[in-house]
Amino acid sequence: MELIIGKYNYWIYISxxxxxxxxxxAKKNLxxxxxxxxxxxxSIILFFISTGSKIGGTIPIVEQGAQVIExxxxxxxxxxxxxxxxxxVMVSTFGVALALLWMIYRKYHTxxxxxxxxxxx
Amino acid sequence: MNExxxxxxxxxxxxxxxxxxxxxxxxxxxxxxxxMILTLSFSTLSSISVLKEVLxxxxxxxxxxxxxxxxxxxxxxDPLNGFVLLIVSAISLLxxxxxxxxxxxxxxxxxxxxxxxxxxxxxxxxxxxxxxDLFNLYVFLEIASIAGYALIALGEDGAPFASFNYMIYGTVxxxxxxxxxxYLYIATGSLNMADLAQILPSLLSSKVVLxxxxxxxxxxxxxxxxxxxxxxxxxxxxxxxxxxxxxxxPLTTKVGAYVMIRVxxxxxxxxFFIETLPAALMLRWIANGAILFGCxxxxxxxxxxxxxxxxxxAEIGYIALGVGFGxxxxxxxxxxxxxxxxxxxxxxxxxxxxxTYQGWPRKMDQLRGLHRKMxxxxxxxxxxxxxxxxxxxxxxxxxxxxxxxxAIDSKEWLSMAILLASSLFNAILFFRVIEKAYFxxxxxxxxxxxxxxxxxxPLTILLPLxxxxxxxxxxxxxxxxxxxxxxxxxxxxxxx
Numbered sequence: 001m002e003l004i005i006g007k008y009n010y011w012i013y014i015s016x017x018x019x020x021x022x023x024x025x026a027k028k029n030l031x032x033x034x035x036x037x038x039x040x041x042x043s044i045i046l047f048f049i050s051t052g053s054k055i056g057g058t059i060p061i062v063e064q065g066a067q068v069i070e071x072x073x074x075x076x077x078x079x080x081x082x083x084x085x086x087x088x089v090m091v092s093t094f095g096v097a098l099a100l101l102w103m104i105y106r107k108y109h110t111x112x113x114x115x116x117x118x119x120x121x
Numbered sequence: 122m123n124e125x126x127x128x129x130x131x132x133x134x135x136x137x138x139x140x141x142x143x144x145x146x147x148x149x150x151x152x153x154x155x156x157m158i159l160t161l162s163f164s165t166l167s168s169i170s171v172l173k174e175v176l177x178x179x180x181x182x183x184x185x186x187x188x189x190x191x192x193x194x195x196x197x198x199d200p201l202n203g204f205v206l207l208i209v210s211a212i213s214l215l216x217x218x219x220x221x222x223x224x225x226x227x228x229x230x231x232x233x234x235x236x237x238x239x240x241x242x243x244x245x246x247x248x249x250x251x252x253x254d255l256f257n258l259y260v261f262l263e264i265a266s267i268a269g270y271a272l273i274a275l276g277e278d279g280a281p282f283a284s285f286n287y288m289i290y291g292t293v294x295x296x297x298x299x300x301x302x303x304y305l306y307i308a309t310g311s312l313n314m315a316d317l318a319q320i321l322p323s324l325l326s327s328k329v330v331l332x333x334x335x336x337x338x339x340x341x342x343x344x345x346x347x348x349x350x351x352x353x354x355x356x357x358x359x360x361x362x363x364x365x366x367x368x369x370x371p372l373t374t375k376v377g378a379y380v381m382i383r384v385x386x387x388x389x390x391x392x393f394f395i396e397t398l399p400a401a402l403m404l405r406w407i408a409n410g411a412i413l414f415g416c417x418x419x420x421x422x423x424x425x426x427x428x429x430x431x432x433x434x435a436e437i438g439y440i441a442l443g444v445g446f447g448x449x450x451x452x453x454x455x456x457x458x459x460x461x462x463x464x465x466x467x468x469x470x471x472x473x474x475x476x477t478y479q480g481w482p483r484k485m486d487q488l489r490g491l492h493r494k495m496x497x498x499x500x501x502x503x504x505x506x507x508x509x510x511x512x513x514x515x516x517x518x519x520x521x522x523x524x525x526x527x528a529i530d531s532k533e534w535l536s537m538a539i540l541l542a543s544s545l546f547n548a549i550l551f552f553r554v555i556e557k558a559y560f561x562x563x564x565x566x567x568x569x570x571x572x573x574x575x576x577x578x579p580l581t582i583l584l585p586l587x588x589x590x591x592x593x594x595x596x597x598x599x600x601x602x603x604x605x606x607x608x609x610x611x612x613x614x615x616x617x
Contacts, residue, residue: 021293024289024293030285033289037289037292037293040292040293040296041292041296044296044299044300044303047300047303048303051303051306051307078306079303079306082256082302085256085260086259086299089259089260089263089267089295092263092267093263093267093288093292096267096270096271096288097270097285097288099271099274100270100274100281100284100285100288101285103274103281104281104282104285107281108282116282120279120282
């Protein structure tokens with residue numbers, strides 16, 4: 001019980017990740033696969049962000065003239081900054097994927113994987 | 122001052138000129154190609170000078186923006202990545218030279234964007250090699266991959282679909298890598314490779330570190346197409362345009378192999394990889410599977426390019442096997458094979474590109490009489506093929522020699538048998554093609570009519586192909602020098 005409630009952020013990210021993973025593997029529609037991929041990536045963003053936060057922590061801006069800095073009072077900003085970069089990467093992946101889907105649709109007039117495979121044969 | 126800033130210039134110059142090319146392309150299209158060649162030559166020259174500097178004066182550190190290492194991003198060049206850096210930049214220069222003709226034949230209207238993507242791909246690959254920061258490596262990995270998806274989708278018939286599949290796999294790989302970074306950051310609070318190498322030995326019993334290691338390995342294995350995670354590779358590389366497949370096929374997988382060596386043996390302590398975990402053992406078994414699977418499926422292919430794709434999977438197996446032996450000889454073989462395999466694969470894929478350019482069909486049974494029409498191109502194929510088999514004067518022999526020595530050192534008799542058997546398989550594979558191209562007359566099936574006007578490939582394709590072939594031959598002869606001069610320093614201290 002402690003394991004589930006105490007670490008609920010990890011459970012949420014794992015279940016989201018598995019939902020995304022399932023969609024990527026099992027769905028036949030390419031757009032659904034792409035949505036699965038997006039959920040998968042987003043779950044990792046949530047994971048990183050939750051690792052940076054602290055209960056009762058504040059934003060990591062040091063007040064002017066502060067003499068003593070308690071690192072424990074501030075949220076760790078580094079995972080959040082990393083995720084800004086990762087979001088950019090993921091958005092561009094998504095953009096390229098949409099362009100690819102458009103190319104596929106123009107060629108085969110369908111986005112169902114099994115139909116495309118049948119047409120390709 | 123000048124030598125110090127080379128590490129960053131190697132990345133920044135191709136990155137900026139990639140975007141500059143689009144602007145130039147709006148005004149003067151014919152300037153794009155010279156600009157790209159200029160950039161790639163600059164990268165090659167600076168990586169030569171950086172490698173020299175490293176071998177003379179030791180590891181180079183470059184701190185971006187002057188931030189000190191554990192906080193700021195650091196570019197580190199030691200003999201290992203200096204060596205890989207030179208391979209990547211030199212081969213991309215050679216392939217870049219050939220790309221003009223192929224682009225003009227296959228998609229002339231997209232030339233500007235092609236050159237831009239080409240440079241972005243090279244930037245990504247160079248960045249992966251140069252960086253000393255795990256998260257920065259992820260960013261470059263994705264730059265290289267996204268450029269790769271777009272480049273592959275430019276190809277023929279099934280290319281967009283193959284590229285989409287590659288993207289799904291590649292994204293899972295990159296995300297696993299990112300998760301590995303995340304777990305490692307939770308455990309250590311650092312992203313700098315050198316810093317991590319200091320912190321990690323005291324944390325090895327932690328489950329978090331273990332999970333991070335597992336995520337890293339799986340993620341990298343997808344990116345380098347290690348069996349059984351190779352599924353995206355044959356389709357993607359078969360349908361890619363010729364200029365693209367001869368760039369990405371030799372380099373992307375080799376850079377992946379470099380990342381594996383870097384993470385498993387220098388970020389994590391080698392003893393963790395070899396002794397504490399059965400990771401090295403598992404890697405050996407997977408690599409054995411990769412070699413057998415690649416060779417056997419290559420035998421079943423009728424399309425020359427697809428066959429090369431499966432040969433590539435087997436070759437990646439060799440590198441993984443060398444890493445998995447976890448001893449000095451095995452690792453020497455693996456690092457040497459990064460060089461040799463990059464050369465051989467560039468040569469073979471460029472051969473396919475050259476015959477496709479001249480309108481020759483890519484099917485295996487239609488190669489009759491090739492040597493009479495394109496003697497030099499065919500000769501290049503024979504030499505690269507002999508090197509893949511592992512015939513002595515060519516470079517392929519030497520890396521295989523070290524791998525077999527590594528197998529003997531770690532008493533892996535099965536792996537040794539598989540290594541030797543794979544030579545046999547490759548001999549069947551390549552002699553089948555060579556026999557078709559050289560010894561069967563071209564008088565059947567009306568091939569004479571169709572191939573009558575085919576001539577030797579144009580100089581811009583032929584010359585790089587011959588340079589690569591000369592490399593395959595001469596680096597074999599000089600491999601003793603390469604090992605004593607570079608690879609000896611590139612192997613982690615643990616193995617000395």
